[in-house]
Amino acid sequence: MDLDPAQLRAFLAVTEQHHFGRAAKELAITQQALSKRIARLEATLGERLLDRDGRGAVPTAAGERLIEPARAVLAACAAAVNAVRGSAGPLRLDVWGHLFAPLRTVGEVAVEPGAVEIGHGRDLPSVLAALLRGEIDAGFGRHHPLPDDRDRELAHRLVRLEPVDAVVGPDHPLADATSLTPADLRASQLLLPAALVRLEFLQRFAERFELTSLAVESNLGAEHFLAHLAASPTAVTLLPADVPLPAATPGLRTIPLVDPTPLYAWSLVWPERTPHPGIPALLHAFAETGRHRRWLEYHPERDWLPEAESAELRAAVS
Structure with a gap:
């Protein structure tokens, strides 16, 4: 049985957005095309994967079982392309939090020309979804745990407190x-x-x-x-x-x-199991710039951070 990665990507987009219209917009396809991909995937597997109602869509029991393997298939597809090309290519980095101008920080970090391609995500959930589908290699913005725990397969590192x-x-x-x-x-x-x-x-x-x-x-x-x-x-x-x-x-x-x-906390986020080869160099560049610019100075008696970031910093120095 051959599975179509485009159909798996469509399925994952719906499970992440819980809505066909939003998923289609995220994938830049029509809602009709999205529905056809889901229908073909369900026909191939012989199982209904999504329950639909007037408010959105949620995975069935079979759909829940498919989520993790589908993510693994898409990650393997990306790894196969990189292996054939002999190089991972530029690191695809999406930023979010555009009102707070994330590119100011990214632009101050010294990386080799052409090593990073910048894209623009809508928000944290959409960037994490793109990471899990293998469409990008890293994200940059303010990271925080999501209620559905979808970020459990992703690593993140705080790089600047502003x-x-x-x-x-x-x-x-x-x-x-x-x-x-x-x-x-x-x-x-x-x-x-x-x-x-x-x-x-x-x-x-x-x-x-x-x-x-x-x-x-x-x-x-x-x-x-x-x-x-x-x-x-x-x-x-x-x-x-x-x-x-x-x-x-x-x-x-x-x-x-x-x-x-x-303090506003900026972080780099990437897939923990399949990191792009350029991740260590980018982390090093953030660390070097941050050391010179004192980006990670935090004094609990003087500064305020939400509890998640405060706990992360306490764990890092303990």
Whole structure:
């Protein structure tokens, strides 16, 4: 029995997105083409793999049993291509967290020309899904454990901790402050580019410091989001200290946060069992740049991290 990797990839995309429309968009194919691939796979195996309803799709018992072998098949296909070519080729790296400008950090790391190809993932779950399907070799952004434990086959390493500033519009009551504490923000609304449940760092910050939040009605990019912030006298958002603000949005104020200073954690993520040969060199490059730029400085009495990152750092030094 021969299995078609494209059908397996389609199946995995649906199990990860729990939705045919979102899976088709992620694979850049039509929903009809996606459904045909799933139907052919089910016909080949003689089993129904997905239960469909009006809200989405979930794996059947047979589908659950197929998930891990399907991932292994796609990883083996990628390894076979690399073996025939005699080289793994450039390391395919997707970044996410685009409002926080991840390419600033990647661009500061010295790698050989042509060694890394940069792509843009939508968010952490979509990048992890692409990693598990073998479509990319690594991801860069803020990593955190996912509820469905899909990242258990992936390795990650924290490479940068970046101080976070408060950003307000020119008419905000705190616009002239030279520094603020997180508690000072409680009289404001934390403006979000998406729903709070999709923004794990901001969600943890809001919970810890008891902030109310408000998401923009539609995410039309950084300039639109910051223009909305500039026009609101009661809103505040958080951005890493080095993020450049667009010149098209004048009047914004960036104010350092202290007592404590929140830190945004950037990590590299890659498949643990089948790492690209370029992963060690990239990790070394991050470590060397981080050592010179002091990217991993963390003082618990002065700084704040969500518990997952704080525990990771404590384990690393223990």
